[in-house]
Amino acid sequence: MKKSKKMLDKKRLEEINFPYEEVREVQDDLILSVQNALEKGKNLIVHAPTGLGKTAATLAPAVSYAVKNKKTVFFLTSRHTQHFIAVDTIKEMKKKFGLKVLGTDIIGKKWMCVQPGSRLLRTGEFADYCRAVREEGKCEFYTNVRDNSKVSVRAKAAIDELEPFNPMHTEDIINHCKNKKLCPYEVSMLIAKKSSVIITDYYYLFHPQIMQSFLAKLDKEIEDSIIIIDEGHNLHSRIRDLATEKISTNTLLGAVREAKKYGYDEALEWLVAIQDVLNEMSKSMKHNEEKLVDKKKLVDKINKIRDYDSLTAELSFIADEVRSMKKRSYIGSVARFLEAWKGPDHAFTRIITMRDNVTTISYRCLDASILAGDIINSAHSTIIMSGTLTPISMFRDLLGIENAVEKKYESPFPSQNRLNLIVPLTTTKYAARSNAQYKEIAKVLGRILDAIPGNALVFFPSYFLRDSVNSFLECRKTIMIEENRMTKEDKKELLDKFKEYKDVGAALLGVVSGSFGEGIDLPGDLLKGVVIVGLPLQVPDMETKQLINYYDKKFGRGWDYGYVFPAFNKILQNAGRCIRSSKDKGVVVFLDERYVWPQYTRCFPEDSDLEASKKPEERIKEFFNSI
Ligand code: SF4
Numbered sequence: 144m145k146k147s148k149k150m151l152d153k154k155r156l157e158e159i160n161f162p163y164e165e166v167r168e169v170q171d172d173l174i175l176s177v178q179n180a181l182e183k184g185k186n187l188i189v190h191a192p193t194g195l196g197k198t199a200a201t202l203a204p205a206v207s208y209a210v211k212n213k214k215t216v217f218f219l220t221s222r223h224t225q226h227f228i229a230v231d232t233i234k235e236m237k238k239k240f241g242l243k244v245l246g247t248d249i250i251g252k253k254w255m256c257v258q259p260g261s262r263l264l265r266t267g268e269f270a271d272y273c274r275a276v277r278e279e280g281k282c283e284f285y286t287n288v289r290d291n292s293k294v295s296v297r298a299k300a301a302i303d304e305l306e307p308f309n310p311m312h313t314e315d316i317i318n319h320c321k322n323k324k325l326c327p328y329e330v331s332m333l334i335a336k337k338s339s340v341i342i343t344d345y346y347y348l349f350h351p352q353i354m355q356s357f358l359a360k361l362d363k364e365i366e367d368s369i370i371i372i373d374e375g376h377n378l379h380s381r382i383r384d385l386a387t388e389k390i391s392t393n394t395l396l397g398a399v400r401e402a403k404k405y406g407y408d409e410a411l412e413w414l415v416a417i418q419d420v421l422n423e424m425s426k427s428m429k430h431n432e433e434k435l436v437d438k439k440k441l442v443d444k445i446n447k448i449r450d451y452d453s454l455t456a457e458l459s460f461i462a463d464e465v466r467s468m469k470k471r472s473y474i475g476s477v478a479r480f481l482e483a484w485k486g487p488d489h490a491f492t493r494i495i496t497m498r499d500n501v502t503t504i505s506y507r508c509l510d511a512s513i514l515a516g517d518i519i520n521s522a523h524s525t526i527i528m529s530g531t532l533t534p535i536s537m538f539r540d541l542l543g544i545e546n547a548v549e550k551k552y553e554s555p556f557p558s559q560n561r562l563n564l565i566v567p568l569t570t571t572k573y574a575a576r577s578n579a580q581y582k583e584i585a586k587v588l589g590r591i592l593d594a595i596p597g598n599a600l601v602f603f604p605s606y607f608l609r610d611s612v613n614s615f616l617e618c619r620k621t622i623m624i625e626e627n628r629m630t631k632e633d634k635k636e637l638l639d640k641f642k643e644y645k646d647v648g649a650a651l652l653g654v655v656s657g658s659f660g661e662g663i664d665l666p667g668d669l670l671k672g673v674v675i676v677g678l679p680l681q682v683p684d685m686e687t688k689q690l691i692n693y694y695d696k697k698f699g700r701g702w703d704y705g706y707v708f709p710a711f712n713k714i715l716q717n718a719g720r721c722i723r724s725s726k727d728k729g730v731v732v733f734l735d736e737r738y739v740w741p742q743y744t745r746c747f748p749e750d751s752d753l754e755a756s757k758k759p760e761e762r763i764k765e766f767f768n769s770i
Contacts, residue, residue, distance in 0.1 A: 159207040160242050162235035163199060169552050173200040176550050177526060181208045181369065186525045186547040188375075188539055190532040190748075192554040193723060197528050198228050198373070202340070203236060205369050205526070209339050210244055214523055215363050216340040217348060220373035221381070222662055226250065226313065229342045229373075233310045246310030247335035249343040255313060255328040257284055257321045260470060267479055268471045275466035284326035294333060301325055302333055309334070310342075336361050345378055350385050351514055365521045375527035376712055379511035379541040386491075386514060388483035389505035390476060392421055397473030401465055410461050410474065416448040417477065421495075421502045428497035433685035436493045436504065441484060455481040480506070492689040507686055509693045516543025531715045533748050537708055540698050553750040560728045561721065562766040563747075565755040566591065567736040571604055571677025578611075584676060584734070585615035587759070591732055592618040592650050594760040596767055597671030598641060599648070602655045602717045604679040609652050612676065618650065625653035634658045642669050655679040661716040666723040672763075673721045674732040678743065679710045711746040728770050730763050 156166060159174065166174070173191065180187040181204065191197050205216045218229050226248055233246040249255070253262060253269040264272060276282040288298040301323050305311060311319075313331070320327035335341050347357045348370065358365060372378055395418040402411035420441070428434065445451045455478055462475030483506050484493070490510035496503045508514075519525040519542060532538050535549045569584045592599055599620065603609035606627055616622065623641055626633065638659070641651050645668045653659045655675070683691065687705060695701025714733070721729040737743050739755050747753060756762040 157240070159204045160236045160240045161199065161203045162232060162239050163196075166200075167196060167555060169555055170196045170200045173197065173550070173552070174204050176548065177201050177204045178208070180524050180526065180548055181205065184523055186519060186544050187527070187550065188532060188535050188544060188547050189526065189528040189550045189552070190530070190535055191528055191550075191552040192530040192556075193719060194555045194725065195552060198225070199232050201371050201526055201528065202229060202232050205371060205524075206233065206236065206242075206244060206340050209369055210242070214367050214369050215338070215361075216369045216371065218340065218342045218371045218373065219345050219348060220342070221344060221377060222374060223250075224662075224664075225373050226342055230310050230312050233340055233342075237309075244340065245306075245334065245338040246340040246342065247331055247338045248310060248313045248316070249328070249331050249335060249341065249347070250313050251344055251346060252328045255317055255326075255331065257317065257327060258282065258470075264471055268475065271462065271472065271475045271479075272466050272470045275463050278463075279467055281467065282326065284320075284324060285329060287323075287325050288329040288333075297323070298325055298330060298333065301330060305330075305334070310338075310340075332360055345372070345381055346385065348518055349378070349382050349515060354518065365518060366523065368522045370519065370522045370525040372525065372527040374529050375538065376529040376531045376716070378515065378527070379538070380709075382511035382514050383508040386508035386511075387505060388480045389503055389507075390480040391501050391503040392418060393501055394473055394476050394480075395421065398477050401473050402461075405465055405468065407461050407474075410458060413448055413454055413458070414474070414477065417445065420444045420448075421504060424495055424504070425497045425502040428495070428502075430500075431496075431498055433494055433496045435685065435689075436495045438484065438488060438493060441493075441504070445481070451481070451485070480504075490693070492686065492693075494685050494689075496685070507689075509690055510697070511541055512543025516545070519543070520545050530719055531712050533712075533715070533746075534708070537700070537704055540700075541704065551749075554722070556722050556725050556727070558750070558752055560725075560770065561752075562730040562763070563718070563751050563753050564730060564732050564759060564762060565738040565753055566732055566734045566757070566759045567739045567755055568757055568759075569734060570736045571608055572737070573682060576608075581608075581611040582615045585612045585617070587734065588612065588674065588676060589616055589618040590760045591672075591674055591734070591763065592620050594763040594767075595648070595672035595730060597648050597668060598645055598665070599650045599672040599674060600659060600665075600670065600717070600720055601650055601652045601674045601676060602657075602660060602714070603652065603676045604655055604681065606654055608677065609654060613652055619648070620644075621647070621649040623649055623651045625651065625657050625659060627657075629658045638663065638665075641665075645669050655710075655713045655717055659720070660713060661719070663720060664723050665720060666727055670721060670727075670729060671767075672730045672732065673718055674734060675714050675717055677735045678737050679713060680706065707743075707746060711743075715748070728767075730766060732759060732763075 176187055209216045230248050236242050261269060277285050280286055288295055316331055317327045320330050348354050395414060398414045402414055442451055458474050458478035462472040462478055465472040465474055490513050492507050492509055494505050539547055568587050621644055641649055683706060690705035691701040694704040698704060718731045721731050
């Protein structure tokens with residue numbers, strides 16, 4: 144019996160071009176679920192912790208189905224390492240089975256651009272800059288690809304040269320195109336047009352203004368697409384960010400300077416007047432105060448300066464002219480914001496904030512499903528997966544996913560290799576915060592860190608709390624500190640230094656939503672423990688309050704969806720740094736008395752095997768002695 148099952152498995156795995164020799168039991172089940180969803184044209188939501196081999200288990204059946212049924216697979220991920228893994232998976236499939244399929248890896252256009260200095264621009268600014276230089280024929284990399292809107296001979300030759308190496312990592316395409324003086328993005332789009340699998344960022348399919356033109360340029364239809372969304376827990380907040388626009392008095396200051404510099408006298412008057420409007424609206428506001436603003440209030444005030452729509456159009460036009468002289472246009476940012484401000488009220492909120500003498504006004508999206516739902520449900524099948532899609536129902540609701548099969552997998556790693564320990568000895572509750580409390584937290588944390596034999600990551604709800612506790616912290620480990628807004632290089636340097644301490648032990652103190660909370664891998668002996676200090680439930684800001692109200696009306700789950708679950712999602716991501724392979728052994732400590740309260744313990748995944756202890760150092764030592 145066993146033998147025939149194995150043979151059937153092998154046959155089935157070959158049918159889907161599964162590129163690896165062995166398939167794990169849960170991977171097997173995931174492949175079947177993907178196949179079922181594809182056959183029935185359903186969506187699939189998968190909670191699958193690290194180590195399951197999700198990429199191969201979804202890509203292999205999806206690409207095989209796509210080839211047979213003339214579909215296109217979009218593998219969407221925000222992580223650089225995942226782009227790499229997906230490209231290598233396709234490479235393996237082609238190598239092992241001689242699969243005749245093209246794949247393309249496309250990252251954000253800005254990151255593929257070879258124009259000097261373009262990476263320093265903000266995303267919206269870059270889009271405007273690129274459009275302006277293309278329209279004016281001022282980008283030679285572009286004109287070398289498109290000859291009077293036809294594909295140039297030079298570009299065709301470069302694409303032919305690249306085909307034997309397909310699929311290529313974006314870095315390689317960029318280098319190749321740079322040498323040939325071709326725009327890497329345009330070349331990649333031409334290859335993508337012929338590809339059955341496209342590995343790219345969420346942005347291209349979920350940006351409200353980008354998706355239509357992206358698909359049209361590729362000559363693909365959403366109905367014939369299979370979308371695989373990796374790290375899907377981030378998608379709803381990413382989409383809300385993409386649909387949000389804001390400007391501040393600093394933006395206006397830049398716009399005023401720009402108008403002066405380039406001699407746009409009339410625009411200068413309008414911009415100064417808009418600046419006055421913002422200053423007047425925030426006149427009575429205190430530091431850190433936030434208020435809701437009515438759409439009409441701003442529109443009426445702008446109308447007094449000049450007709451709102453004409454003003455927006457004229458600023459847009461001027462911004463294009465400015466961009467032909469320099470890459471970035473503040474006037475363009477103002478125009479983009481004014482255009483967005485007149486958008487719908489439903490599912491959006493308008494907030495004015497005063498912070499450090501800077502006024503910011505924003506038009507914020509509250510509901511990712513208004514953009515995501517149509518795309519996800521129009522595709523042939525959408526597979527959304529992550530190691531922290533808990534509860535699955537929340538992600539289904541927030542993204543507006545219909546007709547979905549939901550699957551939940553447990554961690555494939557031996558449960559005896561991990562200890563999830565709640566330590567209910569302290570709290571970071573706002574009402575309990577004081578120097579005495581920080582001292583108490585530092586005392587318990589020091590004992591926990593000393594008991595962990597090796598490196599530990601410690602996550603706090605905020606930098607303020609981290610610094611307050613750290614000022615009292617005493618332990619034998621070397622303490623390293625995550626700075627606010629670290630660059631990629633700084634982050635790498637600190638992580639490399641941290642790794643060097645694996646034998647003697649260091650503690651890297653960061654924050655829950657900081658640089659090290661997700662997307663880093665410290666396998667084996669590089670990390671022995673993660674400590675989450677407190678529950679990252681801050682006093683809700685205006686946007687969070689609006690989210691809570693909105694989700695309450697729509698789903699009857701305002702606090703859960705807008706406040707509690709997002710906080711848990713972050714700490715579960717932090718906790719996930721600890722065990723990255725079947726050989727890793729480590730402890731995750733949740734240091735706050737609230738973690739034993741039923742309203743919060745329900746937020747942990749079912750396979751968490753939580754223990755609680757008021758003598759954490761003893762339990763941690765016992766755990767490490769037993770493995
Ligand atoms: S066309 Fe290509 S090279 Fe030119 S600005 Fe745009 S992305 Fe950069």
